[in-house]
Amino acid sequence: MSEEESAKAMEPQRKRWKGSECGSDSWTVYPVLSDEQSQDLALVEAFAAPVLNKKETSRLLRELSSLYPMSGLQHIKRVRTVKGSPHPLEVLLCLVRDAPHMEVLSIDSLLPSGVKHDALGEPFRVKIPARPPLTRPQFEQAGKHWPTSFHEDKQVTVALRGELFTAPQKASMHMHMMSALTAAKAGSELGMDAVGAVVVDPSTEKVIAVGHDCRGDHPLHHAVMVCIDLVARSQAGGSYYFDQYPACTFTPPASDTFQSPPSSLPYICTGYDLYVTREPCIMCAMALVHSRIGRVFYGTASADGALGRKYKIHTQKDLNHHFEVYRGVLGEQCEDLTSKVEVYRKVDY
Numbered sequence: 289m290s291e292e293e294s295a296k297a298m299e300p301q302r303k304r305w306k307g308s309e310c311g312s313d314s315w316t317v318y319p320v321l322s323d324e325q326s327q328d329l330a331l332v333e334a335f336a337a338p339v340l341n342k343k344e345t346s347r348l349l350r351e352l353s354s355l356y357p358m359s360g361l362q363h364i365k366r367v368r369t370v371k372g373s374p375h376p377l378e379v380l381l382c383l384v385r386d387a388p389h390m391e392v393l394s395i396d397s398l399l400p401s402g403v404k405h406d407a408l409g410e411p412f413r414v415k416i417p418a419r420p421p422l423t424r425p426q427f428e429q430a431g432k433h434w435p436t437s438f439h440e441d442k443q444v445t446v447a448l449r450g451e452l453f454t455a456p457q458k459a460s461m462h463m464h465m466m467s468a469l470t471a472a473k474a475g476s477e478l479g480m481d482a483v484g485a486v487v488v489d490p491s492t493e494k495v496i497a498v499g500h501d502c503r504g505d506h507p508l509h510h511a512v513m514v515c516i517d518l519v520a521r522s523q524a525g526g527s528y529y530f531d532q533y534p535a536c537t538f539t540p541p542a543s544d545t546f547q548s549p550p551s552s553l554p555y556i557c558t559g560y561d562l563y564v565t566r567e568p569c570i571m572c573a574m575a576l577v578h579s580r581i582g583r584v585f586y587g588t589a590s591a592d593g594a595l596g597r598k599y600k601i602h603t604q605k606d607l608n609h610h611f612e613v614y615r616g617v618l619g620e621q622c623e624d625l626t627s628k629v630e631v632y633r634k635v636d637y
């Protein structure tokens with residue numbers, strides 16, 4: 289078979305993979321970053337001036353840095369180039385808060401008589417980024433005010449474009465979230481809240497536990513809590529039994545693992561991924577911290593969500609465990625599930 293023929297033969301299969309059968313190209317997954325990484329950069333006011341004589345730039349920089357060190361703003365480049373200006377170099381003199389009190393803004397008032405400043409033009413006010421940019425969007429935003437240095441985390445940049453995961457990885461994520469959706473629907477049919485969760489070991493792709501909301505039995509049995517307890521059960525622990533719910537399952541340890549000493553098992557969810565249809569609440573998010581989850585993927589945000597919407601527990605510096613959070617896996621389907629339940633509730637009341 290020629291290369292062209294074999295490509296043609298592969299075509300329907302590829303279409304199926306990309307199309308309805310898999311559908312993992314119908315959604316995009318984005319990281320849930322800390323506030324520091326996602327909010328707009330704070331700005332601080334400074335005085336700058338054009339450099340009239342380029343040859344004097346190094347001397348001016350030396351003298352200005354010694355006079356006004358601008359400490360804490362090491363990310364700021366002291367000089368910028370301005371395209372199309374008769375004086376293409378501009379230099380930062382000092383922060384407005386560090387400047388001496390002036391009746392009228394002038395270079396004489398800003399620089400003491402010891403500094404030779406005839407190479408500088410009229411000073412002006414400018415806003416500069418108060419802290420270093422942490423992401424590419426922040427870096428681009430910073431550059432509109434004043435140039436800064438930027439230590440790029442390439443993984444974050446790619447993740448923010450929604451391109452962190454490969455097609456096979458997305459196909460696997462799709463499959464796991466589909467299981468969570470199926471569990472959510474099974475729970476909903478029993479009168480529970482339509483939320484489902486799945487814990488997976490990403491190193492082997494083995495599903496460790498599947499759970500859904502069981503609050504009909506116990507007010508704390510949110511889907512994530514159920515799932516964590518089922519993971520504990522898979523490790524011969526756990527506090528509850530969910531055997532009456534066929535959609536709540538766990539994978540018992542393999543026989544070789546079973547014979548090993550318990551210390552060889554990971555601490556509950558260490559290194560595992562959680563797929564959950566709806567953003568977890570604060571109780572579930574804290575349980576995920578305590579169980580040492582590796583990554584969390586959720587479909588849709590929740591008004592009381594603690595991993596993005598209301599709080600970002602996974603980015604709290606004071607906690608002793610942190611994990612990555614991504615949103616948007618099968619977002620539309622997860623959103624539909626939530627909104628349908630809300631419609632039912634409205635009718636009920």
Ligand SMILES: [Zn+2]
Nearest residue numbers: 510568569572
């Ligand atoms: Zn919860």
